[in-house]
Amino acid sequence: MRCLMVEEANHLQNNLAAEKIRRGGDLRVEAEERRTSLRLREEQDAAYRASLEADQLSTGEPETGRGGAVREGSC
Numbered sequence: 795m796r797c798l799m800v801e802e803a804n805h806l807q808n809n810l811a812a813e814k815i816r817r818g819g820d821l822r823v824e825a826e827e828r829r830t831s832l833r834l835r836e837e838q839d840a841a842y843r844a845s846l847e848a849d850q851l852s853t854g855e856p857e858t859g860r861g862g863a864v865r866e867g868s869c
Contacts, residue, residue: 849855
């Protein structure tokens with residue numbers, strides 16, 4: 795009986811260790827995905843700002859930033 799309990803405990807311990815390793819791997823993957831998403835958003839924002847600035851320079855409009863007022867009569 796005692797031998798069976800020890801084997802069961804070892805089996806449970808091994809399963810728990812494997813689960814911890816798997817979850818740790820999942821957390822690392824999720825963290826990397828968050829970093830990648832943040833970097834992509836930053837690059838998209840920088841490209842948007844550069845494009846906006848280039849458009850404003852080419853049309854002679856003053857820089858208003860995101861959400862600037864729409865000129866009267868432009869709609």
